[in-house]
Amino acid sequence: MAKSLIEINNLVKVYGQEVKNKVLHSISLEIEKGEFVAIVGPSGSGKSTFLNLLGALDQATEGEIWINNQLISDLDDLELAKFRNQNLGFVFQFHHLLPEFTAKENVMIPDWIEYGAPTVDKKERAQKLLELVGLSDVTDKLITKLSGGQKQRVALARALMNKSPILLADEPTGNLDTATTEKIYNLLRDINQQLGTTFIIVTHNQDIAAKTDRIIRLVDGQIESDKVIEK
Numbered sequence: 001m002a003k004s005l006i007e008i009n010n011l012v013k014v015y016g017q018e019v020k021n022k023v024l025h026s027i028s029l030e031i032e033k034g035e036f037v038a039i040v041g042p043s044g045s046g047k048s049t050f051l052n053l054l055g056a057l058d059q060a061t062e063g064e065i066w067i068n069n070q071l072i073s074d075l076d077d078l079e080l081a082k083f084r085n086q087n088l089g090f091v092f093q094f095h096h097l098l099p100e101f102t103a104k105e106n107v108m109i110p111d112w113i114e115y116g117a118p119t120v121d122k123k124e125r126a127q128k129l130l131e132l133v134g135l136s137d138v139t140d141k142l143i144t145k146l147s148g149g150q151k152q153r154v155a156l157a158r159a160l161m162n163k164s165p166i167l168l169a170d171e172p173t174g175n176l177d178t179a180t181t182e183k184i185y186n187l188l189r190d191i192n193q194q195l196g197t198t199f200i201i202v203t204h205n206q207d208i209a210a211k212t213d214r215i216i217r218l219v220d221g222q223i224e225s226d227k228v229i230e231k
């Protein structure tokens, strides 16, 4: 039985059948509830692969991932979908937004699927989240009319909609200007402090990484360093 919120034991990921490419080499670590963790490292070091495994969007070749005392490889597809809904929020590099819907509809859709047509409260919450990420002027625009950075912020608002205990984000501020990046970081930090949400974010932004609680650096699929940031 795992003790930490997230416990990873000897995680290995190999891509390819004939030509094998080992991109994660026996990663072990623990993350406690409420931690705000940055994953950093060069391009190709395995950060997104690691986050995909952690989010149960892909299967590990070897090793264990425990989240909330659940060994995720024990779950079948249906159980996994439910587990993800209850525990995990995602902001990924490819936003997976629905092009035929507006920004606000996209923020509400996962909740809609899970709980039925949105209540007034839910609509207000979606509106508020879009305002917080700086998108109050485009809430009713179709996704296809938004810029890359705007889409990214819609994806972030959508991930924050269902108050998941764990939020995984791959470069959530990747294409954004410094002021917006700072604003979004502050928003995530507020949520982290108010709701105790655990954040694990991949970032190339050193200023943002330096403001988190802990920086895990991956190099060639291995943990090169794992540092708690002194405040």
Ligand SMILES: Nc1ncnc2c1ncn2[C@@H]1O[C@H](COP(=O)(O)OP(=O)(O)OP(=O)(O)O)[C@@H](O)[C@H]1O
Binding pocket: 015, 016, 021, 023, 041, 042, 043, 044, 045, 046, 047, 048, 049, 050
């Ligand atoms: N679906 C896949 N099939 C085969 N190889 C893959 C796949 N996804 C990633 N890789 C390989 O795994 C390695 C790690 O990739 P990954 O995307 O995890 O890196 P990253 O650290 O997220 O890089 P970046 O900072 O550029 O996003 C790379 O060598 C990549 O080519």
Ligand SMILES: [Mg+2]
Binding pocket: 047, 048, 049, 170
């Ligand atoms: Mg990546």
